[in-house]
Amino acid sequence: MRVRLVDDRPPRASASYVLYWMIAARRTRASFALQRAREWAQALRLPLLVLEPLRAGYRWAADRHHAFVIQGMHDQAARLGALGVRYLPYVEPEPGAGQGLLAALAERAALVVTDDSPMFFLPRMIAAAGRRLGCRLEAIDGNGLLPLAATDRVFTRAHSFRAFLQKTLPEHLERVPAPDPLAGYELGAAKVPRAVLERWPMARASQLRDPGPLLATLPIDHAPAVVPLRGGEGAGLRRLSAFLDEGLDRYATARNHPDEDAGSGLSPYLHFGQVSVHGILHGLAQREGWTPASLGPPQGGAREGYWGMEPAAEAFLDELVTWREIGLNACAHQPHPERFESLPAWARATMAKHERDPRPYLVDLDALQAARSPDPLWNAAQRQLLVEGRIHNYLRMLWGKKIYEWSASGAEALERMLVLNDRWAVDGRDPNSTSGITWVLGRYDRAWGPERPIFGTLRTMTSESTRRKLRLRAYLERYGADQTVQTRLAL
Ligand SMILES: Cc1cc2nc3c(=O)[nH]c(=O)nc-3n(C[C@H](O)[C@H](O)[C@H](O)COP(=O)(O)OP(=O)(O)OC[C@H]3O[C@@H](n4cnc5c(N)ncnc54)[C@H](O)[C@@H]3O)c2cc1C
Numbered sequence: 001m002r003v004r005l006v007d008d009r010p011p012r013a014s015a016s017y018v019l020y021w022m023i024a025a026r027r028t029r030a031s032f033a034l035q036r037a038r039e040w041a042q043a044l045r046l047p048l049l050v051l052e053p054l055r056a057g058y059r060w061a062a063d064r065h066h067a068f069v070i071q072g073m074h075d076q077a078a079r080l081g082a083l084g085v086r087y088l089p090y091v092e093p094e095p096g097a098g099q100g101l102l103a104a105l106a107e108r109a110a111l112v113v114t115d116d117s118p119m120f121f122l123p124r125m126i127a128a129a130g131r132r133l134g135c136r137l138e139a140i141d142g143n144g145l146l147p148l149a150a151t152d153r154v155f156t157r158a159h160s161f162r163a164f165l166q167k168t169l170p171e172h173l174e175r176v177p178a179p180d181p182l183a184g185y186e187l188g189a190a191k192v193p194r195a196v197l198e199r200w201p202m203a204r205a206s207q208l209r210d211p212g213p214l215l216a217t218l219p220i221d222h223a224p225a226v227v228p229l230r231g232g233e234g235a236g237l238r239r240l241s242a243f244l245d246e247g248l249d250r251y252a253t254a255r256n257h258p259d260e261d262a263g264s265g266l267s268p269y270l271h272f273g274q275v276s277v278h279g280i281l282h283g284l285a286q287r288e289g290w291t292p293a294s295l296g297p298p299q300g301g302a303r304e305g306y307w308g309m310e311p312a313a314e315a316f317l318d319e320l321v322t323w324r325e326i327g328l329n330a331c332a333h334q335p336h337p338e339r340f341e342s343l344p345a346w347a348r349a350t351m352a353k354h355e356r357d358p359r360p361y362l363v364d365l366d367a368l369q370a371a372r373s374p375d376p377l378w379n380a381a382q383r384q385l386l387v388e389g390r391i392h393n394y395l396r397m398l399w400g401k402k403i404y405e406w407s408a409s410g411a412e413a414l415e416r417m418l419v420l421n422d423r424w425a426v427d428g429r430d431p432n433s434t435s436g437i438t439w440v441l442g443r444y445d446r447a448w449g450p451e452r453p454i455f456g457t458l459r460t461m462t463s464e465s466t467r468r469k470l471r472l473r474a475y476l477e478r479y480g481a482d483q484t485v486q487t488r489l490a491l
Contacts, residue, residue: 057095068231236269327435347442350456400440
């Protein structure tokens with residue numbers, strides 16, 4: 001169910017290696033795709049070759065995202081090098097320069113294994129490779145606990161998706177990826193023709209260690225500067241253990257308070273596949289002494305009581321599995337979930353009805369981007385996004401609701417949220433970006449009464465009630481000062 005044959009011809013008889021084209025699961029542990037490539041290599045007695053490319057020419061290519069990926073490449077180079085697996089980290093110097101590299105390597109491959117993903121430009125890229133490579137191409141789905149192919153139904157409410165998960169997950173939890181798919185690797189280092197390496201030079205170890213000078217030469221957006229958070233599988237796994245050891249216990253009670261910063265902080269690592277949902281579940285299971293046998297009976301979509309773990313762990317899993325995977329479901333099975341027309345009819349109707357309601361302010365995109373709105377709390381959240389590439393989870397919802405309030409229409413608000421989030425958030429361009437942003441405009445939600453100006457029956461959120469309900473004094477102190485952002489980003 002996790003293997004999709006993009007090109008189903010048999011493996012090439014005379015070949016030099018098995019090629020793993022690492023494009024979404026950018027890690028070496030708990031990866032179904034790497035495991036599949038290793039299994040093929042073992043069966044054919046051929047060395048494994050790993051190509052990890054990073055393109056320059058996609059929308060939103062920027063320093064902070066590039067750095068996060070390159071820091072991951074540094075980890076891959078160290079780990080695969082130590083295991084004797086040949087690894088090719090390719091950072092494209094200009095848009096289009098990498099064209100032909102995959103095909104040149106595939107010419108000598110028995111087959112190509114890659115990551116399946118419904119995210120961003122990846123489906124188009126995989127489909128194009130399937131048309132061009134002329135060899136077997138397998139795309140392996142390691143996105144969620146639920147395989148994407150387990151259903152083609154599109155879920156419109158978390159409750160019904162949760163009910164579906166509760167019934168179907170047990171069989172999928174029996175087939176988890178090997179924690180270390182490369183354990184005992186002895187197939188040697190693949191040989192790559194010199195001409196290929198001359199035409200497409202790989203990133204050097206020094207560039208992976210310190211990507212700054214390399215980033216400066218790339219024709220990408222330099223305004224979203226590198227963030228303090230380090231990328232890579234190693235940093236992701238350290239974040240996970242710190243969260244399990246020190247953060248999880250207070251997750252359920254403190255997560256909404258900006259001053260507590262009690263989220264796991266794992267979303268950028270999940271986005272780039274540097275940690276996996278299976279790896280996180282494995283860590284949780286060890287901590288909680290949990291096995292799939294601990295699962296309770298389906299709870300008809302109720303949030304508590306299914307996993308058989310402590311309440312904090314169950315709350316965390318509901319975000320990680322229900323909410324993360326409902327977004328994957330939409331991206332995989334709903335045409336264009338990022339478009340305004342894909343929103344529920346009731347939400348579009350209520351926004352249309354209130355489109356002419358006077359707004360207290362209309363704020364243009366440049367002012368929003370520069371954190372110059374009339375609302376200090378919103379500005380603080382936007383500054384956190386500009387400087388750190390993230391917004392505290394609760395404030396992210398408020399951030400979206402205020403953008404709607406300050407835009408001329410729902411469609412304009414959607415476009416602005418996508419631009420701001422995808423340009424600046426390290427975890428942006430994700431299925432969760434689309435689901436979170438469209439949630440602001442009614443997806444996965446219901447109509448709320450009484451009907452109000454501007455929002456109609458969309459759920460409202462206000463800065464005043466947020467300030468009343470949540471602890472955020474330290475947050476405002478930290479992100480309240482204007483100059484930090486203006487000088488650091490030269491906006
Ligand atoms: C307007 C808006 C935009 C958003 N944009 C993004 C985005 O670009 N990328 C992104 O990953 N998430 C996005 N989210 C969802 C959510 O805010 C983040 O996933 C979460 O804040 C990440 O912090 P964390 O890793 O500490 O989460 P934790 O609370 O520790 O949760 C663990 C994991 O569960 C998943 N998760 C948590 N909350 C949600 C949620 N509400 N919806 C879907 N999955 C969730 C994430 O993968 C997260 O890493 C957005 C939400 C909104 C309202």
